[in-house]
Amino acid sequence: MKKDEGKQKKTGLNAAQTAAVHVNEGPVLVVAGAGTGKTRVITERVLRLIQDGTAPESILALTFTEKAAGEMRDRVSDTSLSAALDTAIATYNGFGNDLLKQYGSEWGLGELHLLGDTGQLVFLREHFDEFALEYFAPISNPDGQLENLRGYVSQLKQQLVQPEAYLEYANELPVADPADALEKSKHREQAHNYHT
Numbered sequence: 001m002k003k004d005e006g007k008q009k010k011t012g013l014n015a016a017q018t019a020a021v022h023v024n025e026g027p028v029l030v031v032a033g034a035g036t037g038k039t040r041v042i043t044e045r046v047l048r049l050i051q052d053g054t055a056p057e058s059i060l061a062l063t064f065t066e067k068a069a070g071e072m073r074d075r076v077s078d079t080s081l082s083a084a085l086d087t088a089i090a091t092y093n094g095f096g097n098d099l100l101k102q103y104g105s106e107w108g109l110g111e112l113h114l115l116g117d118t119g120q121l122v123f124l125r126e127h128f129d130e131f132a133l134e135y136f137a138p139i140s141n142p143d144g145q146l147e148n149l150r151g152y153v154s155q156l157k158q159q160l161v162q163p164e165a166y167l168e169y170a171n172e173l174p175v176a177d178p179a180d181a182l183e184k185s186k187h188r189e190q191a192h193n194y195h196t
Contacts, residue, residue, distance in 0.1 A: 013037065013044065021045045039068040043075045046087060050079075056086035062095055069094070120150045131193055135186045152190050163195040 013021065017037055020028050021044045028045060030038050042061050050056055063069050072089045088095070097114040104112045115123055124131075124146045136145050156166060170187035174180065 013041065017041045017044075021048055039063065039071050043072045046072065046076055046089070047079055050076075050083050050087070056080075056083040057088075060088045060095075062090060062092050064091060066091055066094075117150065120154075121146055124149060133189065133193075135182070135189045149190070149193065153194055156194055163191070167191040167195045 014037075017040075020030055020041050023045075030041050032038050042063065046059055046061050049059055061072055063072065069089055069091050076083055076087055076089065077085075090098070093114065100109065100112045100114065104110065128146070131149075133145075136149055166187075170184065170191035173184040173187060175184055
């Protein structure tokens, strides 16, 4: 049996996953679909780095979901509680929020707070009167429309769409019929709120 095959059987990882775990220097970016073992690969890499003598406090492991971050923390703490406490394992949003809290004022940003989904809805509800809404004006379910607004903004930010670019796009949409006019109205309203 080859050495790599023994590693694969021991960890249950495939060849590509094993290669990511055993990169010796520098960062590793693991990109794969849902349910393909990203969390396990990152966890195994963290554990291998610690076993090979890397100081736990010099390791940063980031993932998108709280569930995955929790699984990684649990697995690392099963091996060594002190390593789990010293290793930075977080979501991208959580890590970014921590950086802003710690260094935001030094960077000239003042005191910033990142809002989660619920916080965003509360913010929108509190500032509802400040939005110029026609298309998104709530008729029977204000929270549903606020959720739509929140979802649009979240999607635009995730796709790195700049507010000015979206406003320009919305203003330049062609109108050939009433359906196009309604679609343009929706995008212009959303673009205005995103820009504001």
